[in-house]
Amino acid sequence: MSMNTGRLAWTLVLAAAAGPCWGQVPPPPAPKAAAVAEVKASTPAATLAELYPVEKMRDPFMKGSSGGSVDAESCKPEDFSIHLLVLKAMLKDPRVDFALLSDPCGASYVFSGGKLYRDAVAKKNVVSGVSGTMTMAQKTLTLQTAEKDVQVLRLGEEEEKEKESP
Numbered sequence: 001m002s003m004n005t006g007r008l009a010w011t012l013v014l015a016a017a018a019g020p021c022w023g024q025v026p027p028p029p030a031p032k033a034a035a036v037a038e039v040k041a042s043t044p045a046a047t048l049a050e051l052y053p054v055e056k057m058r059d060p061f062m063k064g065s066s067g068g069s070v071d072a073e074s075c076k077p078e079d080f081s082i083h084l085l086v087l088k089a090m091l092k093d094p095r096v097d098f099a100l101l102s103d104p105c106g107a108s109y110v111f112s113g114g115k116l117y118r119d120a121v122a123k124k125n126v127v128s129g130v131s132g133t134m135t136m137a138q139k140t141l142t143l144q145t146a147e148k149d150v151q152v153l154r155l156g157e158e159e160e161k162e163k164e165s166p
Contacts, residue, residue, distance in 0.1 A: 080103075080127070082130060082144075082145060082151040083151050084103045084104055085101045085102070085103055085109065085143070085151070085153060086101060086102055086103070086153070086157075087099060087100075087101055087153035087154065087155050088100045088101060088102055089155070090134065090136060090139060090141070090155055092136060096112055097112070097134055097136060098110060098111065098112045099111040099112075099134055099141050101116075101141075101153070107119070109127070111132060111134060111141060111143075114131050114132060114133065115127075115130075115131065116130040116132065116143065128146075129145050129146035130143055130144070130145055130146075131143075131144055132144055138154075139154060139155035139156070140152060140153065140154050140155070141155075
């Protein structure tokens with residue numbers, strides 16, 4: 001080994017032992033464990049009724065009125081009668097057919113699969129004692145109560161009555 005090579009090797013050993021050079025950037029300090037802050041909401045959680053206010057929307061099948069409303073005392077669930085229902089629409093679905101109905105109190109009904117439902121198709125909304133059949137070709141819905149009371153509803157029957165009366 002020549003003298004220059006020995007000095008160079010010795011200089012490199014000393015430089016390595018001394019630590020990083022003045023031109024090198026030191027590594028960033030290790031992050032300290034930050035305390036996790038508890039997150040608190042500034043507003044209370046919204047309820048389903050606040051997010052989707054269905055009760056404030058009008059039924060698209062009910063005729064509009066100018067400020068008039070139905071008296072809540074005159075519309076009681078025990079006063080339900082199939083003779084008060086009006087057939088508003090019939091819908092054909094690949095699985096099952098539907099009929100949409102309403103009564104003078106503004107309540108909506110759905111007929112599906114031989115059963116009448118109040119507001120929506122769900123087990124809890126079945127109108128007990130009412131069954132029926134729907135014939136799409138004749139646009140008719142036949143409802144029958146447990147007491148064998150029968151009501152045949154025809155689609156468009158209400159509009160025909162209004163046209164006939166002056």
